[in-house]
Amino acid sequence: MTASPPNPVGARILVVDDEPDLRTLYELTLLREGHEVHAAGTVAEARDELAAQSFDIVITDMRLPDGLGLDLLRELVAQQRTERCIVITAYGSAENAVEALKCGAFDYLTKPVDLRQFRSVVASAFQTPGRLPAPAAKTTGEPVTPDDPTRSTTPPADRRNSPSSDAGLQAPGAQALARMVGESPAMRSVKHRIAKVARSMAPVLVHGESGTGKELAAQAVHANSHRHAGPFVPVNCGAIPENLLEAEFFGARKGSYTGAATDRQGFFQAARGGTLFLDEIGDLPLAMQAKLLRAIQERRVRPLGETQEEAVDVRIVSATHKDLAAEVQAGRFRQDLYYRLNVIEVVVPPLRERREDLPALCEALLARIPGDGSGAPHRLTERQMTDILAAPLDGNVRELENLLHRAVALGEAGDSGFGELPLFDSAPAAIADDPATSREVGETSAPSAAMSPTQDTLPEDLERWLDAQERRVLVRALDETGFNRTAAAALLGLNLRQIRYRMSRLGITEPGSDEPADGDR
Ligand SMILES: Nc1ncnc2c1ncn2[C@@H]1O[C@H](COP(=O)(O)OP(=O)(O)OP(=O)(O)O)[C@@H](O)[C@H]1O
Structure with a gap:
């Protein structure tokens, strides 16, 4: 089924959901945004649509009558298709969300779908100006979010981009990678990985010894992502007094604590539309880890002294010199947060290597x-x-x-x-x-x-x-x-x-x- 707006200027989107009411809701929302919408109720129908033409975005429910949305996603990746995939997962299913991102989904949405968030995620997935060439699709389970710089209607095979050679990248992504000086095999592999994983919403954990250039790597992830025009907000988690953490992260209303003379925004609000870089994440106290996990899962934060939560659209990149898995074992780091932050790991090698x-x-x-x-x-x-x-x-x-x-x-x-x-x-x-x-x-x-x-x-x-x-x-x-x-x-x-x-x-x-x-x- 196809529905087009009177004057299509938007993306061509395939919506895959077996619930007719939800499908209609998504379709209407997308049509109102000016997108061209195709719909499928099963994996088989989706395959037929995908065989007939290419799309900019595929939005798929996770559970379908004849299979999983993840199957579709894996097929798109294996075929090196350029569609950006958004997976809709059941409420509270952290595993599915993380797995979708690991498999190469651009982003995920949780049921019940918040329509404002839905529109914002679709808008992020469909960036017309300055869309960057895609990283190479591969089969190792790393996330890949192929782009289509031309948005042409040519068949999928012709819409593939060349692999993520630095030469193919446009500023500022290429500039950020160039700032990471070094052409040793170890550094080339780090830069290649950054270019490859940068362009989804998947959280990235940068690991490396102190002074290896983790922040530079985080900046390069941001600069190579579709959010590069948004803010990059670095936060040293180990440098903030524990009693101020919540206000610093989520913002505070005037008078909500001693010294809060005016309303102030937190790091999450400051990073809206961009990247929040949580440096020294291993130094975050356990109580704050729980609050951070919630903010990441819900994509909403509540400033101190405020009754309402507000939606925040940020990508999280974190860094640590610690062995976080060992910290989890020792009970100093929450396993669920580790799992959530470490969807993609980028390891910056020490200078001696x-x-x-x-x-x-x-x-x-x-x-x-x-x-x-x-x-x-x-x-x-x-x-x-x-x-x-x-x-x-x-x-x-x-x-x-x-x-x-x-x-x-x-x-x-x-x-x-x-x-x-x-x-x-x-x-x-x-x-x-x-x-x-x-x-x-x-x-x-x-x-x-x-x-x-x-x-x-x-x-x-x-x-x-x-x-x-x-x-x-x-x-x-x-x-x-x-x-x-x-x-x-x-x-x-x-x-x-x-x-x-x-x-x-x-x-x-x-x-x-x-x-x-x-x-x-
Ligand atoms: N590959 C590189 N090319 C050029 N400069 C680099 C490179 N790697 C690191 N630097 C420089 O070294 C300094 C330390 O880098 P950075 O702050 O990114 O390291 P870090 O791993 O985040 O450190 P820490 O663990 O202490 O937070 C910075 O001035 C940075 O610009």
């Missing part, structure tokens, strides 16, 4: 550091590059960035505009000081390799070698905390007395004090 990216990364990071006004870019000497290539860099790109900042700040500008000051005024200094290894920093890669957990040569003097390791860790923690001993101790699970004792034993003093600085050689 992509050392070939170091030269390009150094160049890009140095280019961000303001110059001396001469216009000459900061450049590394060969020796400095050798040092960097050999350094452990456990702090990943952020550590590299800090190291370069320090080197530029402390360096005496030479011809290159970049000084010869040793880059490693902390970590490798400990090794150079160490008679157990007795080599100069940067002389070869061996001294730093000696610090690497992967090296297999034995130290000549275990005690001194262990001291050197301990010194390196302490100096780094002190460095990262601006030489705040209490904060450094907390980072390392020590108390103030313990860190003081260790610093004194190893002769670590604050740079600038009368005694030799800990990094001095």
Whole structure:
């Protein structure tokens, strides 16, 4: 059955539902929005419609008399069709919703369907201006949401897009991926995955060690999604006082708590139409996890002091350096929330697994550091590059960035505009000081390799070698905390007395004090 508006300017949509009343309701709603609507009551009828022509959107109920809406979805994905699929699931069926997204649904709706939400999800699925080329459809169970940049009426096979090569992407998606410097196989695979998974509503969990570039990855997911013109709202879940979490997330009405002098919107409202990036999600207290889960499931939030809930249309991307599955096991993270957030996982590898990216990364990071006004870019000497290539860099790109900042700040500008000051005024200094290894920093890669957990040569003097390791860790923690001993101790699970004792034993003093600085050689 087909129904067309008088002047079709909208999407061509196939509605699959066996309940005539609901089908009619969906049809009328869509027709009023200017869409062309085709309807089917069974999987078989839907297959016939799909064999005859292509659509922009397929909206299917999950349970149909002769099969599941998911079957249709899987067939569309397997055939690399470009239709965006919206699955309607029964109320409270979190498994179905998550499974639909994992299978490649663009989005899902829960019964009873809220018509405003219905219209908004359809509008999201049908983005006319600047529709981006689709990621490649595949059969591994990863979500794929093929787009159709031309919205042509050619047969499905001709409407396929080329795979997600960066070249095919338009700004700002391609720009966001380009900001993630690195062409190592590990980074290429991360970027490819981001381009592939970005374009549905499926929640993404970015996992990786601290400083690996998780926020950059989250920004790239947003920039490659149909929501790229909407806001990207980053939130550090670990930095908000527990008593303010609810107001910060969901908003608050004037007078709803001490200090609420005016109405204020929360992160969810601020991210409407865009992406809410929940960084350090593993640090969210359990009570707030329950509220977040509800907001994600219902897609509605209630500001503090408000009686009514309001609908929010946001995509959730979260990030953590923690092993969330282990946190679930330990009872510190809700399993249902983990399940809800981790529909798609993007893993950002540590720098040690992509050392070939170091030269390009150094160049890009140095280019961000303001110059001396001469216009000459900061450049590394060969020796400095050798040092960097050999350094452990456990702090990943952020550590590299800090190291370069320090080197530029402390360096005496030479011809290159970049000084010869040793880059490693902390970590490798400990090794150079160490008679157990007795080599100069940067002389070869061996001294730093000696610090690497992967090296297999034995130290000549275990005690001194262990001291050197301990010194390196302490100096780094002190460095990262601006030489705040209490904060450094907390980072390392020590108390103030313990860190003081260790610093004194190893002769670590604050740079600038009368005694030799800990990094001095
Ligand atoms: N591939 C990359 N190319 C260029 N810069 C990068 C890259 N990865 C990270 N950076 C830079 O390193 C710094 C840390 O990155 P980011 O904040 O994204 O890491 P993170 O994993 O979110 O850190 P944390 O776990 O501490 O929140 C930022 O300044 C970022 O711009």
